[in-house]
Amino acid sequence: MRTKAAQPRSSSKKTRKGIVAGVAGIALLAGGSASFATWSDAFGTKSSAIKAGVLDLEPVAKSATWTGANGEIINPSAVRLVPGGAAVTYNEQVKLKAEGEGITAELTPRLGTFSKLPGVVYTVRVQEDVAAGGINFEWHNGTTATEQMAMIEAGEQKTLNVTVTISLDKATAGNTTQGKALTFSGVGIDVKQI
Secondary structure (H helix, E strand, O other): OOOOOOOOOOHHHHHHHHHHHHHHHHHHHHHOOOOOOOOOOOOOOOOOOOOOOEEEEEEOOOOOEEEOOOOOEOOHHHOOOOOOOOOEEEEEEEEEEEEOOOOEEEEEEEOOEEOOOOOEEEEEEEEOOHHHOOOEEEEEOOOOOOOOOEEEEOOOEEEEEEEEEEEEOOOOOOOOOOOOOOOEEOOEEEEEEO
């Protein structure tokens, strides 16, 4: 009796099954909890700081004084001005500082306000070292001082003397200033970056 020989399985069938199994495995990996390994990295700068510059006018502590005609220190509350009499002067120092890369600034007079009383005569000066060609502003009754200006460059530090001299004009008629307070405020300088 003859027996039938077993037929060998087709190799293409095996290949098909292998591909299907591989695709299924990849699908499981991609859709399941497992994932492909990927590389990554990051960069951040170190903590850094840079300081801003300064443009500043600061009164010198305890520099404000009142002086009489001969430069003596006086108490302004005890002074009584009279027409044609001696003048009194208010003195104060202010420090100017300009720091910053390429900073340029403009220094100009601050006119302030004075008593609107007849016969009041005042002169304001803002001076550095005049002999050395330093800043020298001056204004008085009837002037605006707007034409006066000084350029300030980076790294400059100056001490400026601000003085306000006040008196009463002898030629003023009448008694309108008797017992009145002669006041002023806001007199000085402005500095502005340009």
